[in-house]
């Protein structure tokens with residue numbers, strides 16, 4: 248690792264690294280990925296162990312504060328999050344300003360950005376206590392925002408948070424309860440939802456997290472910084488891949504059509520890519536995909552959907568791709584998005600909600616990374632350099648002379 252800052256201080260030397268494939272933008276002690284081993288650690292704990300033994304709010308505590316909580320610390324943290332799940336009542340009008348057919352991600356970008364207009368006190372980033380309050384507010388309110396974006400898009404009344412439910416169950420309640428019927432959250436689905444949230448909680452300096460850090464490096468408030476991260480996450484090469492992946496699996500339709508799509512993915516002249524495959528850092532199995540695959544089987548069995556064609560297509564596609572020289576050579580393996588859409592669809596979510604669920608799960612990662620950055624004495628405004636390839640200096644010509 249070369250500390251380029253020293254070279255730069257001595258003269259005008261800098262790296263040209265499109266896509267930052269080999270440039271570290273910060274030091275961080277939150278998440279570690281070993282791309283060759285296919286290992287993901289949060290504060291040192293392997294993700295598969297957390298997915299097996301922990302739960303989302305405990306992982307949130309771990310990411311934010313660096314250690315697993317004691318029972319008392321966890322209770323206190325859960326109470327603080329629970330007490331902040333309501334949105335300012337006036338924010339409803341903000342939702343109502345959108346077209347009904349707006350994508351829920353578009354609503355989330357707008358509403359989260361607008362939070363700085365409703366929670367002024369948390370925008371004072373010089374005050375560590377306000378930074379703490381902003382973090383709790385963000386984690387607590389994001390499920391309400393995502394659920395309301397969904398309710399609004401289907402023309403149903405907003406459902407207020409129920410604070411006697413746990414985090415994931417409350418989210419399902421806000422999405423699926425209707426005033427005319429008693430809605431009881433299935434604990435098995437709540438557990439599956441909680442696991443999806445855990446698997447998406449943080450992933451070091453991915454595009455959206457780097458966006459949050461870059462936006463926040465100028466001193467922008469945390470709500471504005473996270474709104475920028477949500478916008479970045481929306482892209483199909485990043486968080487939008489879960490929606491794109493399920494749409495692709497549906498388009499493939501049956502296992503007989505798989506070879507045609509594999510052929511297209513290998514064709515250099517065809518822009519088609521296998522969605523849910525490949526990763527900038529993992530050159531081995533994404534450990535989250537393994538857990539997600541098991542969860543897909545569990546959830547579908549529990550819901551009595553044993554004969555799911557999309558899951559069959561996904562498994563067969565994975566099998567064929569992993570035996571194909573092209574994918575083996577390029578080290579392209581299924582990523583977290585490959586199976587998540589199948590589970591979310593089985594739970595009753597439309598594809599447009601997949602990326603909002605990713606966003607609400609990733610909020611803790613964004614806010615933990617933002618807090619780490621703000622508290623870092625080495626922190627500077629993010630300001631990449633460029634290699635200029637435009638015209639050399641020239642004189643202005645009057646319009647009639649051009």
Ligand code: ACO
Pocket residue numbers: 266483484485486488512513519520521522523524525526527528577579582583584
């Ligand atoms: N299908 C077919 N070929 C692929 C795929 C894919 N999914 N992914 C990469 N490749 C090929 C590229 O064509 C390229 O080939 P080349 O060397 O012959 O030009 C090579 O593998 C390397 O690909 P890059 O795009 O250079 O790799 P990069 O690290 O920039 O991109 C990315 C990683 C964006 C994830 C890419 O693999 C991709 O587009 N995957 C599909 C979208 C997706 O699933 N995104 C979710 C990522 S995980 C997350 O955000 C939660």
